[in-house]
Amino acid sequence: MKSKSSFTIPFKHPLKPAKPFKKSVAYFSMEFAVDQALKIYSGGLGFLAGSHMKSANSLNQNLIGIGMLWKHGYYDQERNQDNSMKPEFREKIYHYLIDTETKVSIEISGKQVWVHAYYLPPDVFDTAPMFLLTTDTDGNDHEARSISYNLYSSDPTTKVAQCMVLGIGGTKMLDALEYEPEVYHFNEAHALSGAFYLYQKFKTAPQLRKRFVFTTHTPEEAGNEKHDITFLKNLGFFAGLKLETVRKITGQKDSVFNHSLAALRLARKANGVSKLHGEVSRQMWGGYEKICEIDHITNAQNQAYWTDKTLDAARLAQDTKTIMARKEELKKELFKTVANQCGKLFDPKVLTIVWARRFAGYKRADMLTWDRERFHRLMTNSKYPVQIIWAGKPYPKDMGAIETFNGLVYLSNLYDNMAVLTGYELALSKLMKDGSDAWLNNPIVTREASGTSGMTAAMNASLNLSTYDGWICEFARDGENAFIVPVAAGEDINKQDMENLYDLIETKVLPTYYDQPEKWQEMVLTSMNDVNAFFGSDRMATEYYEKLY
Template sequence: MKAIRTYTVQARLPEELQPLLDIAMNLGWLSDPRVQSLFSRLDAHTNAGETLDPVGALYRAPQEALEHLAGDPSYVAHATELRDSLERSLATPRWFQLSHVGDLDSVAYFSAEFGIAKALPQYSGGLGILAGDHLKAANELGLPLVGIGILYRHGYFTQRLDAEGWQREYFPNLQPENMSLREVEGLRVSIEIGESIVHARAWEARVGRVPLYLLDTNIEENEPVDRLITDRLYGGDKEQRIRQELVLGVGGVRLLTELGYAPQVFHMNEGHASFSALERIRVAMSEQGFTFDEGLESIRPSTLFTTHTPVPAGIDRFGRELIERYFGRWCETMGITVDRLMDLGHEPGAPRGVEMNMAVMGLRVSESSNGVAKLHGEVSRNMFSSLWPDLPVEEVPIGSVTNGVNARTWVMREMDDLLERYVGSDWPQAAPERWLPLQNVTDEQIQSIRAAGRRRLVKFARRRIWTSMRSAGISESEAEWANEILDPDILTIGFARRFATYKRANLLLRNERRLRDLMRDPDRPVQFIFAGKAHPADEPGKRILQEVATFAHDARNRARFVYLEDYDIEVGRYLYQGVDVWLNNPIQPLE
């Protein structure tokens, strides 16, 4: 569906409030309770503290509200002091500086998506959330990390359900000038893509002390078709995907060089970034006089690959025609055949030279590889064992690093206060023995925090559904029931993930009568909140979503069974803080 074009009337920021903008431009500070408290003064007009989009809040705030705050000396002084304190913290030695011995100066982290905040909608799901929290964790630990990604002008899609509960996709036209981004002035990166030379500029986001650079081909120097390369996240066909991955991989390596980085480690977060290895091989051949095989061996020790998907169907594959179109000239320059290049992504047992598997390529060019959970490591060793035919499956060199989250992004303020009181202000990094005082926390304290989270979630769900209905043209009287759904005092179960068939979001609906009995039980009632999107091309997933949404909209169910549209980081935070039990019932080992 065609993108929505929006126009924003910006308020003029008084000079006294410049510290607010300075704070808002660093995404690593958004979860700081002091920052949230500071921006909560704008909540009456913008919901700044709830959405964690301070830059947007400043642009949306009425001029009179900004002038009022600018005229408050204590508020201005507080904002200035907080800004200065946060900036000083960027130079404070952290875990890496205090404990690391060695010469590691720079790690480059490539990912097709980064889920850092709602303020920067450049993510679709778990891969992006992990990447975003990876940057936040690197900031907190003081790791010398630099992120490389793409700026998608239309991001991922905004989800709306029609009257029949069918998912419709809309792609808003994002304005990077109104986001927590700064263009890297005077910089252009050129990439050979097919017969064209495509140019890209870079936008910089800051995640604490960690820089994230996003490549953008939507510039006047490019032909119209090339300006659309970075149009949408996971949009278009395979040809669009290979063009995007050339920008990410080849363009990303060249960008690092232009910026003066010389990373000692290149971390590829999934196969989308595997082309970065080819650019590094080209550089090694050009600068060191290596052969192709020598260039490959020279980059392998500094290359790390993380695989995420447990199903072969989830891996990018490019056919020979596309590889010849986009790498034929490259192969000639490197003195190799297209078959030799495709061997890097060849799956044993498949016909040679027909298809290039990007995950297989990532594994072949990397010294170290990992899955994202212990079980996923086992699944990956089985799935890719044919790459090491002489090794027993259990010795296949794919380890596992369990997915983690940046704790302060997700926990509610009341829980953060409790953990600071009993563990310390550095509780996310505290050693296990420091957590022992939590044994003194009473059940009443925990129940009080859980109840606060449920109340906040119920309030949010009611407001979101009411707003969605009103936006769809439903009258206030007809939408009034949305203000009465859910009960903040009963057991709440949440389901929030992509609507893929193997995740079985509709499993609960196999016995609707029994489910209604559970929800209406007079002594032990239960309620459910569902959220999630189906991939735009996943028709079976959309049908499952429609089934869940239809059940949720049924007047017999809607008080205890809710579906929240347009799942994003904001929805995820409310769900995490408010649900009592997470529901997850995929088909193993597909997740």
């Protein structure tokens, strides 16, 4: 962490932009994961946006981030007395943020709400300059202050109000800072309300469209945010626009307002976040009239932040012995956390499989445990021993996902070689990627728009063990740089995927690790080279300028 820099209005970008990146861009995202010390993210969307901010900095791009300063973060994942999951909400205070002393007011449910901006200078966490918005400020009552307390509120009214603070508040704040970017980039549809403020600023839909681009992350139409249009109007979501005008410029005639569809009709161009997701998105939205072009820019992660330097130097030297020796050291570091949290001593010589990401139904965290007999055989195999670690945060109100997490915790009591960790944030994520041999990823195919955790695992000498979805389709060659579960067909894909995953672990993953160590090492080196060749965020941030901005 470095010293604070001063802040003045009108705001001027502090970095001198490189020639290909001179166009000014404001990148709006509900969450950013830029450092363990700044807890304003929940999962993959934040990890992606954080890596983007770091690459924008290192490439000297003329880009700024607009986000939210969540007072309680997402939540702190603690444990109850029986070790089950306990969400805790605690105030976070960040002394390294600069108070811009700038406020704007927006109208929510007919009431004036003040939005206050704090500034994260580039030299603190090596990011693009970032403005973080809060309603926890003087002049607001408790209800208004609480809008920016918790990321992704479970209350629909509060959640839409949060989107309005990011969208209307963020675009209005840029005006107050006397900073007008050439491009407004909304990362997912959370900031969509800002488009209605900008429409009034730029007077016509073509003038708005010229400046507005959109990234969609949701690979199912049903998963995109929808609300009753009158509910949104009464909240002030349309920034004072008449419904007649809203319907005209978004083409939505009925009472249900689809946020992503509106964004696709108001934007100049949009993108999905992997090649497959781009195809799925074009198919999903292709039946709707007057949507913009949907391209794809595959997600990526920032190597400078995520990659262990010793591992990367060994990769460049094609030194597999050093890679394996360093990997054993990194496993020992992860196993200290396992011992601390779970009271279990893991062996760095044993194949270690890790599943770590957000707990959600389609990601099927507990798939390996669906067949208890087969799971028991796997966990008690003396010829090919295995250790498995799980971690991840369910949405704090998603009781199904929490039950899945807790079920794994209770099952882990039966096995010395099974652990479930809490506190899956940037620091633990780094530790788990460093310390895993195989990175397990088993979502239902086509449900994962991209996924990024396997990228950073591969950068740190872990082999992807995955279903064929998201970014994996552009990366994996089964048996060469990853282990891929065959795509299931027919009715019971869950059962097929589980059986295929077990077959893969029992007949390929374990025998390769123990009986063919040279083949394993060769696969690891190939994987590391392949992931670094394309899945670094410098490539992604460059493509956003070339293909979207």
